[in-house]
Amino acid sequence: MLADKKKITIAIVDDHPIVLEGLQKVLMQAYDYVSTICFNTGGEFLNFIKQSGTGTGIVLIDINLPDINGIELCRQVKTLSPGTCVLAFSNHNERSTIMKMLQNGASGYLLKNSSADEVVACINEALDGQIALSREAKEIMAKPSARDWQELPALTKREKEILKHVADGKTSAAIAAQLHVSPLTVETHRRNLMQKFNVKSMTAAVKVAMENGLL
Amino acid sequence: MLADKKKITIAIVDDHPIVLEGLQKVLMQAYDYVSTICFNTGGEFLNFIKQSGTGTGIVLIDINLPDINGIELCRQVKTLSPGTCVLAFSNHNERSTIMKMLQNGASGYLLKNSSADEVVACINEALDGQIALSREAKEIMAKPSARDWQELPALTKREKEILKHVADGKTSAAIAAQLHVSPLTVETHRRNLMQKFNVKSMTAAVKVAMENGLL
DNA sequence: TGAAAAATACCGGAAAACCAGTAGCTATAA
DNA sequence: TTATAGCTACTGGTTTTCCGGTATTTTTCA
Incomplete structure (x- = not known):
């Protein structure tokens, strides 16, 4: 060389x-x-x-x-x-x-x-x-370290969908309208997402999701 | 081979x-x-x-x-x-x-x-x-394409700081306390960030920032 | 076919974020 | 030494999120 x-x-x-x-x-x-x-x-x-x-x-x-x-x-x-x-x-x-x-x-x-x-x-x-x-x-x-994956929460299809919309800045009402469900349902999914990611706001949830290539 | x-x-x-x-x-x-x-x-x-x-x-x-x-x-x-x-x-x-x-x-x-x-x-x-x-x-x-950078908003030091805290799920009040400034100041920075990123919520701002390696 | 997981939906209330507009004070660079 | 950019701070109001708890209906899979 x-x-x-x-x-x-x-x-x-x-x-x-x-x-x-x-x-x-x-x-x-x-x-x-x-x-x-x-x-x-x-x-x-x-x-x-x-x-x-x-x-x-x-x-x-x-x-x-x-x-x-x-x-x-x-x-x-x-x-x-x-x-x-x-x-x-x-x-x-x-x-x-x-x-x-x-x-x-x-x-x-x-x-x-x-x-x-x-x-x-x-x-x-x-x-x-x-x-x-x-x-x-x-x-x-x-060789990405094994633990990078096993500790991440498993999101359901719907949760991923809502997460994407939230990350795009849409409000619960707007998401609900687009998915033809009640805004209250969207709120429930939001809460479940925050719980799964163990964070206090959707903003933090989006960050964690992005860090792990979920979005 | x-x-x-x-x-x-x-x-x-x-x-x-x-x-x-x-x-x-x-x-x-x-x-x-x-x-x-x-x-x-x-x-x-x-x-x-x-x-x-x-x-x-x-x-x-x-x-x-x-x-x-x-x-x-x-x-x-x-x-x-x-x-x-x-x-x-x-x-x-x-x-x-x-x-x-x-x-x-x-x-x-x-x-x-x-x-x-x-x-x-x-x-x-x-x-x-x-x-x-x-x-x-x-x-x-x-060779990352040139346009990947030139179109991104230039954030100030303070804005980056607030963005990081927001992405960690902290409230404006909490951030203000930590940085020893008024909560109203933090809110102003939030608004400027959203304007610079051209988005409607901090959640979306965090997503864009993450996409571009700013966080 | 039955249990578990997922998706749906509700209430009421507190907290926080977002919006529009304004403005003084400071450091820095042309 | 002026602009300019950045940081600071305010009023007052609207919208949205977040929290707690609960509960029915689908779907999925073992």
């Missing part, structure tokens, strides 16, 4: 000097010409984007940053500059964290314990326009 | 007979011993799992099924049998669809226009405990 050398430009956002040094060294060994631009905080990098208007490019972002967290940073980067390719570089090894990062526009995820070869391979994948997950990240994504 | 032959068992859920035939042929060429079990509807497959209690194994699921949609089927399969490895096999090429599938526990996603080699490669990856995305799926995941 070290064979195909070329010229690349890459930004790194991480508050650990050692990590910055290490990455730079690895990259210099792997490519003929590397120019790295390092930042210690998310704010610095956002300013850089605003100023220089860097349309495209690759950036490695640590998830634990002093000012803002990497997930939020990722979304802001993508908002300001959708062409920028964001790779997460983190210790977090939970499936949900990887999912969130991808949902917010990241093109890849590298665990910090990845080998040098793996890092280079991922960057090459990213340059090639593919999603770049390190080996361990791929394995984490492949 | 056709070199490493071995014995595999695989289930396929698809209502197109041609697809079932095609997949079986490809698999038989790629592996020494293949046993395929085919189903035309989601319900049939769920019954099979309930009966036989198949703890593990690989299943290819089409997203467009006559009875239930593949995303919902995936979550039900994972609920009944978390050890089962689900690969989506579909024509849908939207990033959001792939994300939803992964969020509901799928271990991979194959576009239906994938080559035979690609299908086999993905199944091998899945057998190896990795996430399996076909080439095109990887590319789709790598």
Whole structure:
């Protein structure tokens, strides 16, 4: 994998000097010409984007940053500059964290314990326009933890239906009219939903449902 | 990739007979011993799992099924049998669809226009405990469409804070107490949030926010 | 075919959310 | 140094949700 050398430009956002040094060294060994631009905080990098208007490019972002967290940073980067390719570089090894990062526009995820070869391979994948997950990240994504499902309440068909309408902002009366049932019935379903999700409002119920892909 | 032959068992859920035939042929060429079990509807497959209690194994699921949609089927399969490895096999090429599938526990996603080699490669990856995305799926995941971000309302720090609390089911009074502001202020933020998201209730606002990774 | 689960429906009352409009005070960026 | 954006706060009123308890009718499945 070290064979195909070329010229690349890459930004790194991480508050650990050692990590910055290490990455730079690895990259210099792997490519003929590397120019790295390092930042210690998310704010610095956002300013850089605003100023220089860097349309495209690759950036490695640590998830634990002093000012803002990497997930939020990722979304802001993508908002300001959708062409920028964001790779997460983190210790977090939970499936949900990887999912969130991808949902917010990241093109890849590298665990910090990845080998040098793996890092280079991922960057090459990213340059090639593919999603770049390190080996361990791929394995984490492949096996969602069992408990993620067994503890969730089982909703009936009608409850799911009402939940969807509630999440669309409809009132009980409106839902009742649409489904040709009494508003009081809809209210009953609402209460059952809140009880099943163990929450105090439908707003919270919608959040939990969304978190678990029920909506 | 056709070199490493071995014995595999695989289930396929698809209502197109041609697809079932095609997949079986490809698999038989790629592996020494293949046993395929085919189903035309989601319900049939769920019954099979309930009966036989198949703890593990690989299943290819089409997203467009006559009875239930593949995303919902995936979550039900994972609920009944978390050890089962689900690969989506579909024509849908939207990033959001792939994300939803992964969020509901799928271990991979194959576009239906994938080559035979690609299908086999993905199944091998899945057998190896990795996430399996076909080439095109990887590319789709790598580049989230630009418009996904530019049309979203920009929330202020305070608004995000209130949104989080609302999504947790807290009342305006409770939030106000916690943030040391007037309940009336919280109400104002609520209204601004609804206006920005262009929805009629906070419930709907939470849904939109969740859909876009803002929570 | 019988038990369990689901869907339907009601009452009365308290709490909270939503609506429309206004406005001062503060930090920040052009 | 002005705009501008964001945070704060108010009045007064309407609508909706949420809570408690109960109960009949379908549907489903063992």
